[in-house]
Amino acid sequence: MASDLVPRGARDQSMSSASGERAILSRDGLQALIETLARRGYRVVGPTLRDQAIVFDDIQGVGDLPAGWTDVQDGGAYRIQRRADDALFGYAVGPHSWKKFLHPSRLRLWRAERNGDDVVVHRDPEPTTPFAFIGARSCDLRAIGIQDRVFLGGPHVDPHYQARRQSAFIVATNCGEAGGTCFCVSMGTGPRAGSGFDIALTELLDERGHVFLADVGTERGGEVLTEIPHDAAGHDHVAAADNLIARTAANMGRLMRTDDIHSLLLGNLEHPRWDDVAGRCLTCGNCTMVCPTCFCTSVEDTSDLDGGAERSRRWDSCFTEDFSYLHGGSVRQSARSRYRQWMTHKLATWIDQFGSSGCVGCGRCITWCPVGIDITEEVRAIREQPAASEATT
Numbered sequence: 001m002a003s004d005l006v007p008r009g010a011r012d013q014s015m016s017s018a019s020g021e022r023a024i025l026s027r028d029g030l031q032a033l034i035e036t037l038a039r040r041g042y043r044v045v046g047p048t049l050r051d052q053a054i055v056f057d058d059i060q061g062v063g064d065l066p067a068g069w070t071d072v073q074d075g076g077a078y079r080i081q082r083r084a085d086d087a088l089f090g091y092a093v094g095p096h097s098w099k100k101f102l103h104p105s106r107l108r109l110w111r112a113e114r115n116g117d118d119v120v121v122h123r124d125p126e127p128t129t130p131f132a133f134i135g136a137r138s139c140d141l142r143a144i145g146i147q148d149r150v151f152l153g154g155p156h157v158d159p160h161y162q163a164r165r166q167s168a169f170i171v172a173t174n175c176g177e178a179g180g181t182c183f184c185v186s187m188g189t190g191p192r193a194g195s196g197f198d199i200a201l202t203e204l205l206d207e208r209g210h211v212f213l214a215d216v217g218t219e220r221g222g223e224v225l226t227e228i229p230h231d232a233a234g235h236d237h238v239a240a241a242d243n244l245i246a247r248t249a250a251n252m253g254r255l256m257r258t259d260d261i262h263s264l265l266l267g268n269l270e271h272p273r274w275d276d277v278a279g280r281c282l283t284c285g286n287c288t289m290v291c292p293t294c295f296c297t298s299v300e301d302t303s304d305l306d307g308g309a310e311r312s313r314r315w316d317s318c319f320t321e322d323f324s325y326l327h328g329g330s331v332r333q334s335a336r337s338r339y340r341q342w343m344t345h346k347l348a349t350w351i352d353q354f355g356s357s358g359c360v361g362c363g364r365c366i367t368w369c370p371v372g373i374d375i376t377e378e379v380r381a382i383r384e385q386p387a388a389s390e391a392t393t
């Protein structure tokens with residue numbers, strides 16, 4: 001994460017003498033880490049098993065983590081499956097991303113009520129309990145970095161995001177296995193957590209035992225580490241972690257060539273593949289809901305029969321017809337134009353707008369698309385048969 005995008009609360013901790021320190025935690029040490037964060041006043045959130053999926057929720061300890069479970073993912077398909085071991089982070093990513101907490105799907109902006117002839121407006125206070133995220137993947141860290149740029153990077157800072165983000169403590173986990181729809185290597189976003197965390201864990205599980213190599217990323221992370229039992233990391237631990245992450249990188253579920261993607265997509269706006277994908281796309285918006293970088297919202301006003309009213313902000317999707325409604329009609333009336341808008345924004349015009357791709361290669365949009373539309377496959381199809389007559393934009 002570029003230094004100008006680090007939220008104010010984290011900025012002082014981003015360059016620290018403790019950064020680079022390494023230690024070994026046992027399973028009890030991980031429990032102590034969770035308890036220490038809770039004692040320090042954080043709301044600790046992490047992966048847990050619910051409704052046949054690995055989702056994020058409040059956790060009290062290691063017992064809430066999805067021990068011994070993994071996920072099997074493909075286009076339009078997700079299921080959990082028992083592992084042969086008791087790994088706590090032995091899965092890829094689930095339907096939730098951390099934006100669920102930093103950029104809630106529904107947020108009341110204000111409510112108003114009648115008081116005699118007056119109208120009194122109340123604003124809900126922002127939450128004051130900071131989050132501690134346990135188990136953020138490298139792609140998730142990059143997605144948070146992208147949303148930092150969107151919500152905090154310009155002249156108009158989003159106060160709701162800022163309030164939730166600025167003191168968040170992040171415990172990352174390096175990936176020991178790639179999911180079936182992961183392509184972070186193609187996007188340069190994983191599988192090793194490079195920055196944007198306070199502590200990064202690599203889960204090491206073999207015949208010698210079950211431990212976590214902890215990399216300290218910030219001074220705050222180093223302070224927390226001093227409060228929990230740990231041992232010095234040995235060369236064998238570091239080598240084992242490096243091997244594990246390298247093996248993950250070599251086993252991505254998907255690949256996508258990106259070097260020419262901006263000109264490829266914008267030079268093929270009339271490609272017949274957009275008609276092909278429109279024939280499959282349900283315009284349900286699932287892909288935008290699960291995407292950790294999608295940030296669009298709408299504002300809704302509601303009123304009640306007692307004279308009260310409230311205004312809420314909720315996630316919206318460029319796949320809805322209303323999303324591009326402008327005085328008299330929707331600009332993007334067809335599934336073709338909406339899918340094309342989403343994909344060209346995500347992979348091309350996002351670069352013009354924010355200086356990076358809007359995709360971190362997490363694969364969620366592929367897995368959770370009910371008809372299995374695969375962004376990597378759509379790019380490949382366009383590349384394999386580019387429309388010859390279009391000028392590169």
Ligand code: SF4
Nearest residue numbers: 281282284285287369
């Ligand atoms: S691409 Fe898939 S998830 Fe996205 S709107 Fe179309 S059908 Fe829904």
Ligand code: SF4
Nearest residue numbers: 291359360362363365
């Ligand atoms: S576009 Fe798809 S793969 Fe890329 S970040 Fe969003 S959900 Fe993940």
